[in-house]
Structures are given as C-alpha cells and as structure tokens.
Amino acid sequence: MTAVELTAPKRSSLDFVLRARELGIIIALALLVAVTVISNPRFLSGQSVRDILLNTAILAVLAVGQAVVVITRNIDLSVGSVLGLSAFTVGTLLQNNPGLPVVLALLIGAAVGGVCGVLNGVLVRYGKVPALVVTLGTLYVVRGVTYFWAGGSQINADELPPGFLSFGNASLLGVPMLVLIALVALVVTAVVLRNYRVGRELYAMGSSPQAAQLAGIPTGRRTVGAFLVSGALAGVAGVLFAARFGTIDAAAGTGMELNVVAAVVVGGVAVFGGSGTVWGAALGALLLTTIGSALAVLEINQFWQQAIVGGLILLAIGADRLVAVRVAAGLKKRGSHVG
Amino acid sequence: MAAQLRVRGVSKSFGAVAAVRDVSFDLHPGEAHALVGENGAGKSTIVKMLAGVHRPDAGTLELDGTALALTGPADAKAAGIAVIYQEPTLFPDLSVAENIAMGRQPLGRFNTIDRAAMVAQATRLFTRLGVAIDPNRPARGLSIADQQLVEIAKALSVDARVVVMDEPTAALTGVEVERLFAVARSLRDDGAALLFISHRFEEITALCQRVTIMRDGKHVSTDLLEDTSVDEMVRRMVGRDLDALFPKQDVTPGATVLKVEGLTRDPVFKDISFEVRAGEIVALAGLVGSGRSEVVQSIFGVDPRDGGTVQVAGKTLKPKNPKQAMAAGVALVPEDRRQQGLVMELSIERNVTLPRSRSLSQLGFLTGSSERRSAKEWTERLKTKYGRLSDEVGTLSGGNQQKVVLAKWLATGPRVLIVDEPTRGIDVGTKAEVHRLMSSLAAEGVAVLMVSSELPEVLGMADRVLVMREGRLVAELSRAEATEESVMFAAMGQEATV
Numbered sequence: 085m086t087a088v089e090l091t092a093p094k095r096s097s098l099d100f101v102l103r104a105r106e107l108g109i110i111i112a113l114a115l116l117v118a119v120t121v122i123s124n125p126r127f128l129s130g131q132s133v134r135d136i137l138l139n140t141a142i143l144a145v146l147a148v149g150q151a152v153v154v155i156t157r158n159i160d161l162s163v164g165s166v167l168g169l170s171a172f173t174v175g176t177l178l179q180n181n182p183g184l185p186v187v188l189a190l191l192i193g194a195a196v197g198g199v200c201g202v203l204n205g206v207l208v209r210y211g212k213v214p215a216l217v218v219t220l221g222t223l224y225v226v227r228g229v230t231y232f233w234a235g236g237s238q239i240n241a242d243e244l245p246p247g248f249l250s251f252g253n254a255s256l257l258g259v260p261m262l263v264l265i266a267l268v269a270l271v272v273t274a275v276v277l278r279n280y281r282v283g284r285e286l287y288a289m290g291s292s293p294q295a296a297q298l299a300g301i302p303t304g305r306r307t308v309g310a311f312l313v314s315g316a317l318a319g320v321a322g323v324l325f326a327a328r329f330g331t332i333d334a335a336a337g338t339g340m341e342l343n344v345v346a347a348v349v350v351g352g353v354a355v356f357g358g359s360g361t362v363w364g365a366a367l368g369a370l371l372l373t374t375i376g377s378a379l380a381v382l383e384i385n386q387f388w389q390q391a392i393v394g395g396l397i398l399l400a401i402g403a404d405r406l407v408a409v410r411v412a413a414g415l416k417k418r419g420s421h422v423g
Numbered sequence: 424m425a426a427q428l429r430v431r432g433v434s435k436s437f438g439a440v441a442a443v444r445d446v447s448f449d450l451h452p453g454e455a456h457a458l459v460g461e462n463g464a465g466k467s468t469i470v471k472m473l474a475g476v477h478r479p480d481a482g483t484l485e486l487d488g489t490a491l492a493l494t495g496p497a498d499a500k501a502a503g504i505a506v507i508y509q510e511p512t513l514f515p516d517l518s519v520a521e522n523i524a525m526g527r528q529p530l531g532r533f534n535t536i537d538r539a540a541m542v543a544q545a546t547r548l549f550t551r552l553g554v555a556i557d558p559n560r561p562a563r564g565l566s567i568a569d570q571q572l573v574e575i576a577k578a579l580s581v582d583a584r585v586v587v588m589d590e591p592t593a594a595l596t597g598v599e600v601e602r603l604f605a606v607a608r609s610l611r612d613d614g615a616a617l618l619f620i621s622h623r624f625e626e627i628t629a630l631c632q633r634v635t636i637m638r639d640g641k642h643v644s645t646d647l648l649e650d651t652s653v654d655e656m657v658r659r660m661v662g663r664d665l666d667a668l669f670p671k672q673d674v675t676p677g678a679t680v681l682k683v684e685g686l687t688r689d690p691v692f693k694d695i696s697f698e699v700r701a702g703e704i705v706a707l708a709g710l711v712g713s714g715r716s717e718v719v720q721s722i723f724g725v726d727p728r729d730g731g732t733v734q735v736a737g738k739t740l741k742p743k744n745p746k747q748a749m750a751a752g753v754a755l756v757p758e759d760r761r762q763q764g765l766v767m768e769l770s771i772e773r774n775v776t777l778p779r780s781r782s783l784s785q786l787g788f789l790t791g792s793s794e795r796r797s798a799k800e801w802t803e804r805l806k807t808k809y810g811r812l813s814d815e816v817g818t819l820s821g822g823n824q825q826k827v828v829l830a831k832w833l834a835t836g837p838r839v840l841i842v843d844e845p846t847r848g849i850d851v852g853t854k855a856e857v858h859r860l861m862s863s864l865a866a867e868g869v870a871v872l873m874v875s876s877e878l879p880e881v882l883g884m885a886d887r888v889l890v891m892r893e894g895r896l897v898a899e900l901s902r903a904e905a906t907e908e909s910v911m912f913a914a915m916g917q918e919a920t921v
Contacts, residue, residue, distance in 0.1 A: 300499075
C-alpha cells in the first residue's frame, strides 16, 4: 500500500484488519481478471484496460468523497445529481467560452459541487436532520434544478471545444489524465485522513459522536467540511464525465450514487463510521467497474451484473461482521495487556 | 492553602426543574474532594458544568482566582480540567495511543502526526501509571477498568490540574478499584485537585480529605473528612422534611400472588427471591444501577433471565414472554414513559386501550365506540386532564401522561401491578393522586411492586421495603423498621448504626 503505511513504526491489529480487507478486494480482482482473461485474452489488451481505468476514475473520485462522509457516520446520496449539475454547468460554460482552460473548468466544477456539499452539511448539522434524508432531498432538488435549467436540451461533443475533449483522452507518461486526477484526489485525501489531525478527527466523530463532542472536536465544522469534500469531488467528477463522454444532458449521472455507496461499502468503509480507508473505497470502485467490463467480455447478461454487485455488498458486509466479531473476541481473550 | 478551583454560587435549571441551586465549594491542590448526595441531588450537573458541557445559569467557576467561562468541552480541557465519566468516552475504532492524543497529537514534518512520538507518549504515561496496556491496540474490547485508565492517561497527558471522577468505581472489581486509587493518590500527591463522586463511603474515606454533601440540588455542607462521620453524612444526604405524607390504607394482606425465586441475570442481578401478597405494596429500593429496573423487566419477561422462577398465583411464567405475563394478570408501568410506556403520536384513547385491543375488538375489528367508552371510564377514574380523547398523548403534561400509562394498565384489571418510578418528574399534586390510586388498588386486593428512588415515597407507601445493592437483595425491612437511614445504609452497604 502506501509508503506512509509501510514506514509506520508498529502495525496495530487495527491496521492489520484494514489491510487484510483491502487485500481481499485485490485477490477478488485478480481472480476476476484471471478468469476473464482465460476466456478472452483480449480483456487485458491496452484499450480494454484503458477503458476500465477511465471508467473507474470517475467512480473512484466519487467514492473517495463518499468515503470521507461515511467515515463520519453520515452518507451523501446527492453525488449523482451534483455530478450532473456540475457537468451541465461546465459544459454550458465551455459551449460559450471555448477558450476556457481545463484547470479552470475543473475548479468551477469543484466550486459548484462544493456549494451543494456545504448546503448538505449545514442542513445535516444545524437542521439536525439525518444525512440520509437531507441528501435524498438534495438528490431530487439538484436534479430538478438541472432539468429546469437544461430543459430538454443536450450538449453534444461537437459543441465542446476540441481542447477539452482531447483532455478526456490525453495521457501523461502513458497514464490517462482522468486517472491521474483521480489518483491525486485519492492520495491527497488518504494522506489527510491518515496523517493530519483533521483527518483523525473525522474518524473520531464517526467512531463515537458523543465522545467526539466531549473531546472538544468542532464536530459542526468537521461535518460541513466532510460534505464539502464530497460535494467538491462530485463536482470534479462531473467535469471528468463531460470530458470523457462529451455528451451531457440533464440526466447525466442519474443513479450513480448507488454505485458509489456500493463501491465504498465493498471497499470496507464501515457504514457506521469510524473505520475504513479511501484506498479501500477506490479499490471498490475498480472492482465494480471491472466486474461490469468482465461480464460484457464473458457475454453474461447485464442483468447479472446488478445481482452480482448486490451479492458483493452483502458479502462485504458479512465479511466485515465476521472479522469484527473475531477481532473483538481476539482482543478480549488477549486481554488488554502486552505480553 | 489557596484554592485551585472555586465553584461560586452556581445554579442550573432544565426547563422548570432546578437541578442545581446556588452551590459553592472549593477544590484545593493536592487534595481529593468527595461530592456525595442521593440520586438526583445534582452531582452530575455539577460535573457537566466543570466539563464545559452545561453552562451555569448563575454563578461562576474560578481557576486560580480568574473567572472561567467554559463555552464547551474544549475550553475545559484547555483550562486543565479533565473529566472521567462513569461510562468512559473513548473512540472504539481508534488506537489507544490515538485516543489519548486526540486533538493534540504530536506533529512532525509538514504538520503530519508523528505516530512514533504518539505511541511513545502513551507508553510513557502507562509506565507512569504502572499499567501495561498496548498503545497500538484499538480501544474496542478494553475492559471498563482499562478504559478508565486510558481516560486517566488522557488527563495526565494534558497535565490536568483538576481531575473530576464521576463514579469511576461503579463498574470495577475490588482489585481494579485498588489500582485506580493508587493512580488517583499519586495524581493527588503530585498536586492535582481531585473531585471524586461516589456512593461508596469506604472509598470516600480511603481516598478523600474533604467532603461536600448535596441534597435536592443544594449545597448542604463541606467538611474535612476527619471532622465528620459516615452516619452524619448519610443523615445530611437524606435529611429532608417528611411533610408529604402518603395515604397508604392499612390492608390485611391475602394470599401470595407474585413469587420470585432465585432470579438471576448475570451480571446484572443475582439470586433475587421475594413474595408479594394480595393487597400489599412492596417497594424495591436501592441506588440507580443497583439492578431494580432490570429485575422487574425480567419478571415481566421483557428482559431475559439466566435462572430462577417467577410464579403468579401459583402459575409459573416462562422467561422472555411478556404476553404470557400479561395473560397471567401482570402489568408493568415502565420507568421511561416516553420510550416504553406510550406511543406519543397516538391518541389518548388508543393508548389507553392498546394492551386490550384484542378483547375490545368485535369480529377482529376495533370499533371506535368501545375504545372510547373504556378510555373515558379509566381516564375519569384517574382524573386525567385533557382536551379531547382523540388528542395525541404527546400533547399532555408529564403527570397526565403518567396517568394515561397507569390507565392503560389498570384497565387490564391486573392482579400484580409493577410500577417503576411511578412519580418521576411529575408535580406534587399528581404525585398524591398516583399514590392514592396505588393505595386503593392495593385495598382492592392487587399486589403492587414499586420501584422507587424517592425515599419518602418508599417509606410512605410500602408495607415492606426490599433493598438492592449491586445486583443483590441485601435487606428486607418491615414498615416499622424502614427509615430513611436504614434504607440508605442498606443501599450503600453500611451497617445501620443509628
């Protein structure tokens, strides 16, 4: 895994469980790829791998943001709609200002998403409404706003500046730009969550909200912050979506929130907060995307994809429970004392 | 010796209830100060004010002569006040070292957390405390005693000058208490001011130099421990005027209706045996957490039991079967009416008739008229004040809600009525109503088992008083034997020497 983790002086059993979890996904991924390649060697061809990575990039950016929120014992269901709004906003801007630099487009997307995220965070925190309900509400509100604005119109690839579209296919040292951006988001978030006080406080809040308050953690600001990150990353994902597909209508990203939550859960982020990593969430996104591609290659009905994803979620939750129970039993037996 | 922390005339009310009224005392460096009082005397509210959780409505806290305005727990921490709660407040998913360092983790390059330093700090603190807890393990799965040690390590890590311990020993075994005390003494001898809250006098005398007694939210006295005695402390804790007398009618008890033998549920209560006869009111007294509510929940079958039998009029009740208990004529009015006793969103009549919806229905349908008739009869008998029977129960006052709960169960015509804290949080007038009602039910031959923390209520109503302490039945006192002192002594594990 990361260099940071490898250089950590001592490995706690906690880290071990998390790492074991991520290892499980990697093994599942390897098995899946192996089986698919045996049946169709072209699955590992350059173009196919590239497609999987590009599709993963968008889902992974969303999953990283979602993981931050889930770690604090909340959830953000509005990310699919925020992605749509951001994609449509940036698409419209590019239509009218073909000279807009890509970096600026990304920043605008992040800003649009960030505003939505702050709205979510404020409603959750200061409205004292569960995140599930708030973000279910904003899911429809944001989508509604996008529909109202777009009407039935659609932005097509030929209306977007070629510079922007080529960014969607560009590579740096052989790695697609979209994947690089996802990696940057992943690494930065992972380092903050693991090595900065702010990040640890997010875990603390998810682990025990009451204790977090008593420990003097500014839980209000942190909650809003977590939603801001999730929203901003959803906004960035919207720009990536626009660059990758070139065609944007008001329905862009519909239903995506469920894939994102699935990736996060499969990736081992506990739905009750306090544990899990963004690495796991990103791996979850990679696994889900790979399953989709593999089933197509194996010529298995798309219908099965949903059933398999569902089964994976149950398996992931079951495995987490099992590990948790065994770890708890182990910790009790061992007693709290060294040696 | 200059006082470290002064509590100056603080008051705090929650709604209409004054939890703490004009309380003052001083904590001195290098001294352990005990804070004692009955349940509800206001000790926990004082703790929460010191922790920065509650802000006093009036009065001030002074640390080293300067006024403290604590706007939140972070302020209290910054001021050097550490609070160790009865239930430790750790983050189960995080490592022990991280729990100790949360918010003040040692930083290294680029302001990242220096994990090695953090673990070293925890190890250093544990060495100082003389305990061997692995700093790298997650807090999940630690015993309560070890969790408390982690909390103390937290307090040490900030060099807390005032350490507040809210009943830290309640869940500990003897050895663990000894270890905790050794740590507390060394903290005290290093110059920290300790505020120690406990119900156990032997612990107070073992650790503390000074004691403050509270009663009904008010300060009663602060003395050096050597200038007072356990007897004196107990008298001051309970010594209120017994002006509110309760009209228990004299009834000659009939046959045994409820018989409990060897009832056990590890580790909550053990080997509880008693009988309640028809026409008798038996009170189950003891401190909060002594297992009283758990016993009655187990009798009713809401909670499981590990062993023992419950008989109602000779018929043995199966464990975990409230339906059978109800059929046998047992009614339980639970402690927390909002959570367990009422459906707040439903109407008064629906709530009253809920346990009998089957017997009131015709051909399987509930008819409004039969519900209304029955509800009207019982609410009138209990003198419940309400607008319309169709109003939501949530709109009623606390006392009237309690009457609806009572009506609901009395309407089932119980042979055994179990009431858990029947008058908690209701006004004096309604209290008298409830007492009158219980008395008249007993006169009609109902066997009443009452859990109550209010001593005057226990003494006024009960024909017999059973006292529980730490999950065991420790005393059975007849009406003549039961006094405030004898009940309190039994509840706190002291010999009655008055």
